[in-house]
Each structure stands twice: as C-alpha cells, then as structure tokens.
Amino acid sequence: MGQIVEQAGGVGLNATTSADATRYFYSFPANKLELWMSLESERFLEPVFREFFEERDVILEERRMRTDNSPIGKMIEVFLETALPNHPYGRPIIGYERDLRNLTRPDIQDFFDRYYTPNNMIAAVVGDVDPDEVKRLAEIYFGRYQARTEIPDLEVAFPEQTEAREIELQLPSEPWYLEGYPIPAVNQPDRIICDMIAALLTGGRTSRLYQALVEQQQLALGINVSTGFPGDRFPGLMLLYATTVPGRTVDEIATVMDGELERLKTELVSPAELDRIKTQTRASLLRTLSSNEGMAALLPEYEANTGDWRNLFDQLQRIEAITPADVQRVAQEVFQPAKVTIGRILPQQG
Secondary structure (H helix, E strand, C coil): CHHHHHHCCCEEEEEEECCCCEEEEEECCHHHHHHHHHHHHHHHHCCCCCCHHHHHHHHHHHHHHHHHCCHHHHHHHHHHHHHCCCCHHHCCCCCCHHHHHCCCHHHHHHHHHHHCCHHHCCCCCCCCCCHHHHHHHHHHHHHHCCCCCCCCCCCCCCCCCCCCEEEEEEECCCCEEEEEEEECCCCCCCHHHHHHHHHHHHCCCCCHHHHHHHHHCCCEEEEEEEEEECCCCCCEEEEEEEEECCCCCHHHHHHHHHHHHHHHHHCCCCHHHHHHHHHHHHHHHHHHHCCHHHHHHHHHHHHHHHCCHHHHHHHHHHHHHCCHHHHHHHHHHHCCHHHCEEEEEEECCC
C-alpha cells in the first residue's frame, strides 16, 4: 500500500493512536480521489494481519523506550493509574508489557471485528474536490461494507475523589513536578473555559506561570499544561508540569504554582489580559483550519467527540463569549485542593 501511495504522489502516510481514537492519514493529489477511496475502503474491508509477531516486537520496543526507560514516561503511567482509577483513561495507551506479550493474532482479529465497524468509523476528505463526487465514490467503495453490531457508548464518570492524591518516584532524572485536576469532556460548555485558563497560565512567554516560574523567580526550566489529558471524549485531567532549575526544588515550584491557581480563583482576570489570550487562541485555531491537513484532523475529532463536526466552527464564537467571571467560576470549580493529584520525580539517591 505504501508503494502505491508513493507512486501516485501521496505523502505523509501514517497512523497514530490516542486515548480516544486511531487515525489513519495521508495526502494525495486531488485528481487521485478515486484511488484514495479504493485504497482506504480496501484497508478496512477484509484485512489479513500478517507480520503480527514482528509488529508486536516493535510495540514492545516502543514501550521500553517511552515508558520503561523514561522517567517521565514511568511517572505518567503511575500518575494516570492514581488519578483515574477504574477509568478507561487510567490505563496506558500503549498497553502493559504483560498484555502485549500475551497478545495473539486472534485477539487482533476479534478487536478489529468489534470496533472497526462502519458506524464506528469517520472519514474526512479536505481539498480541491467536488463534494458530490466525493459522496458518489464513497457510496460505491465504502458502500461495500456490511452493517455489524453497534458498540454501545461507554458511560464514563470521573472517579470520586475527596482528598489529594500524591505519587513520589525516585529515578535517575532531573526533578519534575506535576499537578492534575479533573475537567469536563470536550463536549461540555465549560471545557473551552478550561482551555482558556490553560492559555492564561502557560500560553507563551507572557503567561502567568511562565513569568512567575521561569522569568521572575527562575525556579523552572519550563512549564507546560495539557487539557484533556490523556483524552477529550470523556472527563479527564488538566495536567500542569514543570522541571526544576538546578539547585531549586519541586516544593518551591508547587508553592508558586498553587499561588497562581489561587489567584485565578480570587481575582478577576483583567479584560485586557483575557482579550490577549482570546486573540492568541483564535489565531491558533484559524492557523490550523487554514491547512488541509489541520482541518482534516479536526473534523473527525469534533464529529466523534461532540457528535457534530459543525461544532468545530462554533469555537470562535464560544471563545469570544468568555468573560472574566466565567474564568473565575471555572477556576474555583476545577482547582480544588481535595481533587488534585500530585506527582514528584526526585533524583535517585546514591
């Protein structure tokens, strides 16, 4: 398949798996639309899973590199298990080593038959194409699929938490500090406000935590935040994480970080600061939508996670409607000391 794609002028043939979905993608010349329909429909029509053991070894090696031999990889695995017990996001995306080693080809076939069903697949075609022709070809090629039993939607609630949870690992690593807080799924109204809060805290060199931790007090080498960690479809975490400057401690970072979170809860953000973040957020979204690749990536995400791809184009209005009072209200709801999970990586002694 790779050879056919390359010979026809295709580029970027790849696939990725996240907590919510597996994505297959590449870019073709616009006049190769029918070949794309043929290849993609064949890919999932009646696949034969050859080279199973070779590919399993590739995944095991990837796990060794990204988790077993990586201090932050080890921490993230334990962090999610602790913050999200009995939740699908609490398990590692790549899987546990014992499960990978016990995997069989029939397991792969069973998984494919259960989840790679027509009603569970979403395709996006973006480019210089005629929509009517796309529909006509899709009916010809993907119309060959047979309907199968639908998978019931998961009902996922955030695990009940009434006190802070903490993890400390001693590893051969520079010190890391992590804090995670429960936030709503991407289809909930307050989620866009969580994204705005994340941008206020770490969105560039003028953001609050970058200024406080990196520029002013020089406690951290870097500070980042991930909303919808590790996924967007169900309630997940807002994860804040930083590495320390040599000679400084994770406790110093924690004090400053928590002070900035408390400030969001007690003080209204100024209209000027909020407008700056809104402008940055809108510009970032528009940049993504300006490319075929970016739009093709976002359309299926919104269809799968919010129920309608059109919700993508409502984001600009949602961003504009956020007020300082909205930011304060959601900060008060999210940054509760009893709902935090804290992770510390400390240098191994001896």
